[in-house]
Amino acid sequence: MGKRLVAIVPAWNESRAIGEVVDEIRDHDSTIDVVVIDDASTDDTAEIAELHGAIVLRLPFNIGIGGAVQTGFRFARDEGYDAAVRLDGDGQHPASEIPKLLAPVEAGEADLVIGSRFVDPAGTYRPPFARRIGIRVFARLVSLLGGQHVTDTTSGFVAFDRAGIELFAAEFPHDYPEVEATLVALRSGLRVTQVQVEMRERTTGSSSITFVRSLYYIVKVMLSLLVASLRRYPRLQGARQ
Amino acid sequence: MTPVRVSVIGAMASVLLVLVVLELVRGRRLKERYALLWLATGVVLLVLSVWRGGLNTIAGWLGVTSYPPAVLFAVATLFILLVLLHYSTVISKLTDENVDLAQRIALLEERVSRMRTRAD
Numbered sequence: 001m002g003k004r005l006v007a008i009v010p011a012w013n014e015s016r017a018i019g020e021v022v023d024e025i026r027d028h029d030s031t032i033d034v035v036v037i038d039d040a041s042t043d044d045t046a047e048i049a050e051l052h053g054a055i056v057l058r059l060p061f062n063i064g065i066g067g068a069v070q071t072g073f074r075f076a077r078d079e080g081y082d083a084a085v086r087l088d089g090d091g092q093h094p095a096s097e098i099p100k101l102l103a104p105v106e107a108g109e110a111d112l113v114i115g116s117r118f119v120d121p122a123g124t125y126r127p128p129f130a131r132r133i134g135i136r137v138f139a140r141l142v143s144l145l146g147g148q149h150v151t152d153t154t155s156g157f158v159a160f161d162r163a164g165i166e167l168f169a170a171e172f173p174h175d176y177p178e179v180e181a182t183l184v185a186l187r188s189g190l191r192v193t194q195v196q197v198e199m200r201e202r203t204t205g206s207s208s209i210t211f212v213r214s215l216y217y218i219v220k221v222m223l224s225l226l227v228a229s230l231r232r233y234p235r236l237q238g239a240r241q
Numbered sequence: 242m243t244p245v246r247v248s249v250i251g252a253m254a255s256v257l258l259v260l261v262v263l264e265l266v267r268g269r270r271l272k273e274r275y276a277l278l279w280l281a282t283g284v285v286l287l288v289l290s291v292w293r294g295g296l297n298t299i300a301g302w303l304g305v306t307s308y309p310p311a312v313l314f315a316v317a318t319l320f321i322l323l324v325l326l327h328y329s330t331v332i333s334k335l336t337d338e339n340v341d342l343a344q345r346i347a348l349l350e351e352r353v354s355r356m357r358t359r360a361d
Contacts, residue, residue, distance in 0.1 A: 055351060057347040057348060058350060058351075063343050067340045071344045
């Protein structure tokens with residue numbers, strides 16, 4: 001029996017994109033179980049995902065992206081999956097890039113693989129100026145505090161092995177989680193690596209980070225990083241020394 | 242020295258606070274656990290209001306020479322901050338527990354519906 005794989009897809013009011021996202025993953029690799037976590041959508045995201053063959057976890061009320069993703073990790077842990085890929089429910093993350101992400105996990109070289117848009121300087125992704133600065137500042141900070149160079153801490157396209165699944169099932173930051181999660185992984189001794197991936201422009205919806213929220217985002221993430229670097233994390237078994 | 246009127250009003254307000262809190266606990270609208278800090282606030286303010294010499298002495302230690310009741314306000318403010326901070330920790334804990342419950346419900350519902358389909 002091969003490794004059991006699960007795709008963790010958080011979704012909130014993604015009825016226009018979610019069907020295609022599920023289909024794309026399943027078409028690409030039929031051995032991957034697709035788990036959609038419906039964060040109390042007011043549209044029919046859950047029904048559509050189910051219709052397209054996904055396992056759907058329905059949250060009774062909206063708990064935010066971090067809590068939704070963690071639900072997926074808990075599912076993966078409880079059901080004994082060996083590896084997981086997390087991707088967004090809006091179609092930003094092409095299923096064709098999944099093998100690239102999973103390769104280091106399957107080779108046993110990494111516990112967490114970040115799909116980064118910035119590993120390769122020739123990458124085509126050029127975010128707006130303000131966002132580029134933000135992404136770079138967070139990446140620098142996490143690299144500094146975590147002791148390893150990372151380029152894209154805001155990416156939602158990430159692969160995990162069993163150790164990663166277990167870490168984040170037990171502890172996953174809420175409220176804009178990606179940056180802090182990367183630091184938690186590094187400080188817990190997970191082997192983190194990054195691969196260059198392409199992402200699409202979102203087809204529907206808009207970034208959850210609007211101008212109004214960006215200030216809260218920056219302050220909250222900074223505080224989380226500060227606190228996370230003051231906390232002690234148990235070193236995981238089998239993690240890098 | 243503290244004006245007598247300030248002491249009297251301070252004492253009455255503290256007693257009122259204690260009585261209201263006790264009544265809320267009696268009517269089960271406030272848990273004992275969350276009443277304790279409020280009761281402590283009331284008792285401390287009552288003591289500082291009634292014990293006029295003590296308030297004067299403490300004001301002296303703190304360098305408050307012109308108007309000792311200022312210490313009364315400062316202590317009241319401090320206790321209110323403590324209560325608020327305490328509630329912030331309570332809310333944070335409730336939030337975490339709430340999220341945990343929501344996640345469990347989602348996981349259990351999925352498991353139940355899977356078992357149902359298998360049983361059919």
